[in-house]
Amino acid sequence: MIQVEGLSKKFGDFTAVDNISFRVDSGEIVGFLGPNGAGKTTTMRILSSYIAPTSGKASVGGFDVVRNSLEVRKRIGYMPESIPFYTEMRVKEYLSFRAKLKGVARKERRNRIAFVSERCRIKEFENKIIGHLSKGQRQRVGLADAIIHNPPILILDEPTIGLDPHQIKQTRELIKELGKDHTVILSTHILPEVGMLCNRVIIIHQGRIAAMDTLSNLVKEQRIKVEIQGPISDIENTLKQIENVKSVSYTTDNLWNIITIELSEVRDIREQVYQKIMENRWIIREFKTERTTLEDIFIKITAREEGTSSAGA
Amino acid sequence: MSNIITLARRELAAYFLSPLAYVILTAFIFFCGYFFRLYLLGTADANSLRYVLELIGFTSLIISPMITMRLLAEEKKSGTLETLMTAPVTEVQVVIAKYISALIFFIALIIPTVAYVILLLKWGNPDMGAVISGYTGLLCLTGVFLSIGIFVSSLTTNQIVAVVLTFLLLLIGWVIGYAGDFLQEGVWKEFFKYIGFFDHYDAFRKGLIDSRDVVYCLSLIVFFLFLTVRAMEARRWR
DSSP states (O other), X not given: OEEEEEEEEEETTEEEEEEEEEEEOTTOEEEEEOOTTSSHHHHHHHHTTSSOOSXXXXXXXXXXXXXXXXXXXXXXXXXXXXXXXXXXSBHHHHHHHHHHHTTOOHHHHHHHHHHHHHHTTOGGGTTXXXXXXXXXXXXXXXXXXXXXXXXXXXXXXXXXXXXXXXXXXXXXXXXXXXXXXXXXXXXXXOHHHHHHXXXXXXXXXXXXXXXXXXXXXHTOOOEEEEEEESOHHHHHHHHHTSTTEEEEEEEXXXXXXXXXXXXXXXXXXHHHHHHHHHHTTOEEEEEEEEOOOHHHHHHHHHHHHHHHHHHHO | OHHHHHHHHHHHHHHHHSHHHHHHHHHHHHHHHHHHHHHHHHOSOGGGOHHHHXXXXXXXXXXXXXXXXXXXXXXXXXXXXXHHHTSSOOHHHHHHHHHHHHHHHHHHHHGGGHHHHHHHHHHSOOXXXXXXXXXXXXXXXXXXXXXXXXXXXXXXXXXXHHXXXXXXXXXXXXXXXXXXXXXXXXXXXXXXXXXXXXXXXXXXHTTOOOHHHHHHHHHHHHHHHHHHHHHHHHHHHO
């Protein structure tokens, strides 16, 4: 559905996207994950043929984004990050305008507008002026606009940014639904979101693809954090003996040892840890499994990259 | 074609939904009425509207930048250009649609001045040929103004910059013809008189629709619209 080869985009001296290649198959939901300024928006703008790449090739639905940009644009529904609107228009007017522009046949137009209004839950404010809508409502109109011509491919730039938790949940559910009959590329910098929505993650860092895999493969490693009182050397040695423990590190805070246990594989060792603590009659005040954050993945990935490059040199 | 109509309709709706449109409309009608009254009472030559239209033309020079300033600058600033240009429309369609809607807006502005012609018909003895060619000239001239305005609007995201820069360019185009008046007969005099707006417009107002003047206006319009399309396309390669 989407094929990208050696894509680069430079703005003056600044390289926003640096030689990336990937493909997205029909029916997939793929997440672009990366911190702000990683090159997500630039990549999406190239895919939606808003800007042209400096070098490399990208095709969407079998059409080149530069040479066949009109064909590409007929097949995508793109929602930019800031979701800009003509604020003086009414929601329904706007959708009708966009439907016409995107070539929805006159006969189907009314049906399509009714359909997307239903699906994106904009029925109750369809006669409001867009300038008066809340952020969450604008978001829904943006999504409705993206799917109004029933495109096979959806490109959504940060679809949940700036929403409250309730709206985020609703938007995610909607995207998940849309993913059933659309190929979706979305960008985000929220790690759990990718886990909830996407089959596959592409992690972008400084314009390059740092990793591309399923999320469960990427977030393999886990951590357990415990705070216990006791002789630290004993604690360290005992905990290290547990199977699958990769490393044990600690800091001390008065009498308390704050211990981080890193695992080499996803395996539940909480019981073993607890038993060891009980056997030794250490005092415990906190015990938790730590979520891997985006930062952790990045640190790991960049560390790995540096490792391989120094090994190669 | 249907895209151009869709886009132009939205653009026109945007004009009439903004308060600025009514400010322009009111000011324009006020000044036109003032000029008409001035010449009606002050000269014997009100029948061709030649001098009234000269002042209306100059008023058009002042308001044209205000008509065109938002056309592309606003889309760029608010980011709507991104949603617009990721829909299956071409730059040419967008530019033509915006240009046409600006022209239609201007025609809406001058429609009330037809009342002057009706007044003249009832109580005077107007030279209808000169009146029609004068209005044709006003339309051609403003067509040029608007094409320059839309081009400047495509270069900036700031509407104030767009309006000031357009006004300066138009003013230069208007007064550069005057330079010819101070020169001796010769190539340079002809040159300055030719490139300025004034002499071409005056020919129309005298009742003369000369193909040279029409070609002058049309070629300027096409040239600036072409530059506008190019300026928009440049976005993709920057």
